[in-house]
Amino acid sequence: MQSAADKQDAGLSTVAEASRQRGFYLETYGCQMNLADSELIQGVLEKAGYRPVADPLDAGVVLLNTCAIREHAEQRVAQRVRALISASRNSRVRIGLAGCMAQHHREKLLAAIPGLDFVVGPDGYRGLGELLNAEGGFAQLRLDRDETYADISPVRGEGTRAWLTIMRGCNRFCAFCVVPYVRGRERSLPAPVLLNELRSIAEQGYKEVVLLGQTVNAYEHDGVDFAALLRMSSTVDGIERLRFTSPHPADMSARDIEAMADCDKVMPQLHLPLQSGSDRVLKAMDRGHDMEQYLRLVDQVRAAVPDIALSTDIIVGFPGEGESDFEATSAVMDEVGFDHAYMFKYSRRERTRAENIEETVSEEEKSARLSRLIDEQQVRAGAINERMLGQLTQVLADSPAKKQAGWLAGKNRQYKTVVFDPHGATVGELVDVKIEATGPHTLRGQRVA
Numbered sequence: 001m002q003s004a005a006d007k008q009d010a011g012l013s014t015v016a017e018a019s020r021q022r023g024f025y026l027e028t029y030g031c032q033m034n035l036a037d038s039e040l041i042q043g044v045l046e047k048a049g050y051r052p053v054a055d056p057l058d059a060g061v062v063l064l065n066t067c068a069i070r071e072h073a074e075q076r077v078a079q080r081v082r083a084l085i086s087a088s089r090n091s092r093v094r095i096g097l098a099g100c101m102a103q104h105h106r107e108k109l110l111a112a113i114p115g116l117d118f119v120v121g122p123d124g125y126r127g128l129g130e131l132l133n134a135e136g137g138f139a140q141l142r143l144d145r146d147e148t149y150a151d152i153s154p155v156r157g158e159g160t161r162a163w164l165t166i167m168r169g170c171n172r173f174c175a176f177c178v179v180p181y182v183r184g185r186e187r188s189l190p191a192p193v194l195l196n197e198l199r200s201i202a203e204q205g206y207k208e209v210v211l212l213g214q215t216v217n218a219y220e221h222d223g224v225d226f227a228a229l230l231r232m233s234s235t236v237d238g239i240e241r242l243r244f245t246s247p248h249p250a251d252m253s254a255r256d257i258e259a260m261a262d263c264d265k266v267m268p269q270l271h272l273p274l275q276s277g278s279d280r281v282l283k284a285m286d287r288g289h290d291m292e293q294y295l296r297l298v299d300q301v302r303a304a305v306p307d308i309a310l311s312t313d314i315i316v317g318f319p320g321e322g323e324s325d326f327e328a329t330s331a332v333m334d335e336v337g338f339d340h341a342y343m344f345k346y347s348r349r350e351r352t353r354a355e356n357i358e359e360t361v362s363e364e365e366k367s368a369r370l371s372r373l374i375d376e377q378q379v380r381a382g383a384i385n386e387r388m389l390g391q392l393t394q395v396l397a398d399s400p401a402k403k404q405a406g407w408l409a410g411k412n413r414q415y416k417t418v419v420f421d422p423h424g425a426t427v428g429e430l431v432d433v434k435i436e437a438t439g440p441h442t443l444r445g446q447r448v449a
């Protein structure tokens with residue numbers, strides 16, 4: 001027979017267990033869209049009575065918000081989720097995968113990963129609270145052409161910079177890319193909703209906002225295009241800086257460039273994915289533009305915004321990429337002089353248009369081409385940044401510097417990382433910094449009054 005003390009202990013442990021069941025642990029992989037989606041998921045779960053916990057072993061729900069762009073990213077997530085399942089073997093935790101990888105592999109994941117309880121795709125977050133409140137596993141994978149989550153408030157972390165999703169999905173179907181299949185077609189949020197959200201972001205104390213979309217400059221809602229939205233957004237008091245990512249070169253209009261030039265709050269920084277410098281490969285990739293158009297666009301942007309920093313994405317080893325195509329990519333990167341580049345080896349993805357195109361570039365050759373581009377970009381970025389020596393640059397102080405006690409780190413207007421001696425300035429301030437040392441990735445200096 002149980003003693004009164006035993007019964008009390010049992011009661012307490014039941015309460016503790018019930019409390020643990022309402023805790024959720026969320027880990028995010030991939031791009032900024034996914035980071036923003038995780039803030040949305042947090043909003044949905046908190047509304048449903050769940051609370052975030054920092055340790056997966058303290059959680060009743062463990063959720064990994066995943067990326068499907070490259071096979072390697074998926075393998076990392078699969079390893080991680082298996083480790084989490086094995087660490088929580090004896091508890092009643094429910095473990096799930098959200099996002100692009102969940103949508104890409106669908107129910108197959110539940111069979112392939114024993115112990116995985118649920119999968120939820122990018123359009124399935126709205127009902128997540130109710131699904132988790134019910135017993136058992138589930139697969140919520142329906143893509144919804146109308147889902148924008150316009151009425152759901154994301155829970156943003158502390159910081160100086162906020163992310164705001166203005167459109168979802170993509171209509172372009174580039175041959176290598178899985179995004180249109182896992183995130184569905186383009187849909188934009190109404191401008192009044194976005195302006196309200198921007199005001200709320202400003203009230204929460206954020207100084208900088210990054211407008212997000214898979215093809216962000218394809219934004220269109222009720223006659224408001226991306227250029228008009230940029231102009232409206234820059235009228236919101238309290239928001240000092242605006243950025244956006246990622247625009248598609250073929251969607252970049254003269255109106256967009258004019259708005260960038262006219263609005264002081266729109267920062268001189270543009271991520272313009274190139275993928276390849278060869279017309280032949282661009283055509284095979286179905287990118288919707290050729291090199292002449294891309295280079296003309298670069299000229300137009302630089303003429304309108306002379307201090308702009310340009311970054312790009314490059315894929316090496318797309319099927320059919322010959323030595324001369326690769327040389328063209330290397331030459332164009334030099335010609336444009338990108339401040340920064342995200343460079344990857346081609347990764348064949350199921351369900352994409354390129355899935356059935358025979359690979360012609362060996363892994364060794366892809367690696368060799370990639371490391372050459374990385375080395376070249378390192379030198380290029382180093383030289384571009386060196387020109388900043390002795391100059392003043394405006395920095396938004398984001399956080400304490402990681403490696404130098406008492407210093408701060410932040411981003412300048414061109415989104416370059418600046419580490420600086422703050423001389424009394426604090427996180428959240430916009431300050432002028434005189435650059436005293438540079439490298440390919442970081443600038444260092446002293447704040448000047």
Ligand code: SF4
Pocket residue numbers: 170171172173174177178179180214215248
């Ligand atoms: S524009 Fe192309 S690369 Fe970008 S998300 Fe759409 S399909 Fe993928």
